[in-house]
Each structure stands twice: as C-alpha cells, then as structure tokens.
Amino acid sequence: MTHDPMTPLTPPSAVQAPDADPTRSLWGPLARLPLWARGAIVAAVVVLAILLWQLTATFAVVVLITAIVAVAKNRPTWLKFASPRQAKVAIVVATVVAFAFSSVGTAVAGSTNSSNNSPAGFVAMPSETPSTTTQPSQSAQSAAKPSKAPSPQPSPTPVIEKKQVSVTEEIPYATSQQEDWNLESGLTQVAVAGVAGTRTITYEVTYTDGVETARVEVSNLVTTEPIHEVVSVGMYTPPAAFAGSADNGCNPNYADACVPNDPVDVDCAWGTGDGPSYFDGVARVVGSDVYGLDRDKDGYACERD
Structure with missing residues (x-):
C-alpha cells in the first residue's frame, strides 16, 4: 500500500468525529461570532482586497505558481496542500482571483484618471456659486505674452x-x-x-x-x-549756244565760246602756254582741236582738272 505525500498521516484518534460541525471547522475561532459579524468580516476582506488589488493579484499569482508546482511534483509545498485535489482547486481559484482583480484594478485606474485629477475616494462636486471670472483662453495668454524676438540670421555672403x-x-x-x-x-x-x-x-x-x-x-x-x-x-555754267566763225574772229572748230581764230596758236588762259593768243573759258570741241586745248579728250576745251 502506497502513501500519497500530499496526504498527511494522522492517527485514528485525530480523525474528525462524524458529528463534527463543518461550518465550525471552516471558520475556526470565528465560528462563535454571529452571522452578521462574520458577513461584515467577509465584506471588509473583499473591500480591502479590492483597494489593494495589485497586492491581491500578485498574491494570487504566487498561489497559482505554488499550486502548479505542488501538482507537478506531488508535494504539499509551503502552502501545505492536503491533497492534489486541493492543489488543483487552488489553481482554479488563484487564476480566477488574479484575472478578476487585474480587471478590477484596470477599471479603477481608468476611473481615477477620468475623474479630473480628483483624490481617490472623493467625487468632484459643482460649486454652489458659479464663478463670474472669465479665464483667458490659451490663445489670449499666448498673445499677452511678449513674443520672443527671432534671433538674427547671418546674411549670406554675396558672390x-x-x-x-x-x-x-x-x-x-x-x-x-x-x-x-x-x-x-x-x-x-x-x-x-x-x-x-x-x-x-x-x-x-x-x-x-x-x-x-x-x-x-x-x-x-x-x-x-x-x-x-x-x-x-x-560749278560749270555752259555759255549760250555759240558757233564760232572766221568772220567774227572765232575759230569754227569750237562752240559755246569764242576761241580766238589765231593762225599761230591759242593757249588756255590759266595754263602755261606762250600764246600768242589765249582763251579764258570752256568751249565745246565741234570740229578738230586745232590748238590742242582738249587735253583729256572729253570734248571740252580749256576745262580745269
């Protein structure tokens, strides 16, 4: 016959009598208190557990881990589980408590943050007399504050x-x-x-x-x-039409002016010829230039170069 290590060996004399009151064994010394006192104690423990939800949830996690170790190694551990069944019940209860108090703590923290920074346990009550003082808006406060002068930026160096x-x-x-x-x-x-x-x-x-x-x-x-x-x-102004003839003393080979009819020679008055006769003007050669007065052979006699 094998012995379960989580089941303590107790002498037959220590076995509970069949007529023992299970309620008294559950409450121990508190079993003598009236029912309303025991209910108040239970309510106080629940409220304290809720207020200290972080500590309660941490303790539940510790119990959960210890119970899992007790079941895995079949040992009573420091919690002194009487049997594997108690260890399994402890796992279930610790899991429920840890999850429940974690949810309660999250809800309490959310309500605390949304209470406009009011102290825990107090509810902000509206003031009986509304304040007539108008608080300046953030934009008005910003406008009232003197603006900080921008720091001078270095001007770029011209190229x-x-x-x-x-x-x-x-x-x-x-x-x-x-x-x-x-x-x-x-x-x-x-x-x-x-x-x-x-x-x-x-x-x-x-x-x-x-x-x-x-x-x-x-x-x-x-x-x-x-x-x-x-x-x-x-500058040349031609003279009136004139035809020279021997009768009037003009050589008939020249026209427009009277070139002397000299049987020896006639030279231009402005030239260097030695005469004996000279012609001062410009005449048109109509015949033979007997005196050689038209040196450039353009048909005009004694014209200046």
Missing part, C-alpha cells in the same frame, strides 16, 4: 565675379564737298564713297550674384578708321 567684356561700335564717316568745274552747276556726284569705321571698347564688368552692378571702361581703340565721303558739286 562677386568680374569679367572683361568687349563691345564693337560703329564710327560714322564725315561728308565733305568739293567744287567741280567740269560738272554742270546744280549737279552733285560722289567722288569718294564713305565707309563707316569701327571702335572696340573693353569694359571690366562686376557681377553680384549673377547681376551686373558695375561697369568700368578699360580700353577704347579704333579698329578701322572711317573713310570720309567726298561729294563733287558742279
């Missing part, structure tokens, strides 16, 4: 760059006039065509952050000289 830039400009040509005795009066003719010149100017340009801020002239050189225009202005 300065210098470049040399060359610009080409046109130099206009001048126009001058000259008299042309071979050109009829009232007529003009371009003797020399004008051509504009060019000038190259170099500047040192300063850019600040990519924007031009200064320009200084470094050099100014004439690249191409301009060619001035020359216009010839006609």
Whole structure:
C-alpha cells in the first residue's frame, strides 16, 4: 500500500468525529461570532482586497505558481496542500482571483484618471456659486505674452565675379564737298564713297550674384578708321549756244565760246602756254582741236582738272 505525500498521516484518534460541525471547522475561532459579524468580516476582506488589488493579484499569482508546482511534483509545498485535489482547486481559484482583480484594478485606474485629477475616494462636486471670472483662453495668454524676438540670421555672403567684356561700335564717316568745274552747276556726284569705321571698347564688368552692378571702361581703340565721303558739286555754267566763225574772229572748230581764230596758236588762259593768243573759258570741241586745248579728250576745251 502506497502513501500519497500530499496526504498527511494522522492517527485514528485525530480523525474528525462524524458529528463534527463543518461550518465550525471552516471558520475556526470565528465560528462563535454571529452571522452578521462574520458577513461584515467577509465584506471588509473583499473591500480591502479590492483597494489593494495589485497586492491581491500578485498574491494570487504566487498561489497559482505554488499550486502548479505542488501538482507537478506531488508535494504539499509551503502552502501545505492536503491533497492534489486541493492543489488543483487552488489553481482554479488563484487564476480566477488574479484575472478578476487585474480587471478590477484596470477599471479603477481608468476611473481615477477620468475623474479630473480628483483624490481617490472623493467625487468632484459643482460649486454652489458659479464663478463670474472669465479665464483667458490659451490663445489670449499666448498673445499677452511678449513674443520672443527671432534671433538674427547671418546674411549670406554675396558672390562677386568680374569679367572683361568687349563691345564693337560703329564710327560714322564725315561728308565733305568739293567744287567741280567740269560738272554742270546744280549737279552733285560722289567722288569718294564713305565707309563707316569701327571702335572696340573693353569694359571690366562686376557681377553680384549673377547681376551686373558695375561697369568700368578699360580700353577704347579704333579698329578701322572711317573713310570720309567726298561729294563733287558742279560749278560749270555752259555759255549760250555759240558757233564760232572766221568772220567774227572765232575759230569754227569750237562752240559755246569764242576761241580766238589765231593762225599761230591759242593757249588756255590759266595754263602755261606762250600764246600768242589765249582763251579764258570752256568751249565745246565741234570740229578738230586745232590748238590742242582738249587735253583729256572729253570734248571740252580749256576745262580745269
């Protein structure tokens, strides 16, 4: 016959009598108290357990672990379980108590946090006389407070760059006039065509952050000289139609003016010839240039170059 280690061996004399009162053995010394006193004690223990829910839940977990060890190793442990059945009952009861008091503690903590920071056990009561003092809103308080001046931010350093830039400009040509005795009066003719010149100017340009801020002239050189225009202005006024003849002393080979009919020679008055006769003017050669007065062979005698 084997003996259960969780079942203490008790002598036959210690076995409870069949007529023993189970209620008295459950309450022990408190069995003599009246029923209402025992109920009050039970209620006080329950209230104390609720108030100390953390300690109660911790104790229930300890009992749960001890009972599991007792069942696993078949030992009475420090709680002195009388039998495996008591250990299993202790596991169930400890599990229920730990879960129940954890839930109660969570509910109590949530109600405490939502009571507007009121002390535990007290309920905030509304004031009998409503306060007429208006509390400033948070935005008004923020506006009333002097704003903190922003700390000065360092200004960025400007990027300065210098470049040399060359610009080409046109130099206009001048126009001058000259008299042309071979050109009829009232007529003009371009003797020399004008051509504009060019000038190259170099500047040192300063850019600040990519924007031009200064320009200084470094050099100014004439690249191409301009060619001035020359216009010839006609000065010759042809005389009235005139046909020379021997009868009036004019040589018939010349017209528009009277060239002396000298049998020896006639020279232009403004020339270097030695005569003996001289002609002062311009005559048109209509025949043979017997005196050699039309040196450029353009049909006019004694015209100035």
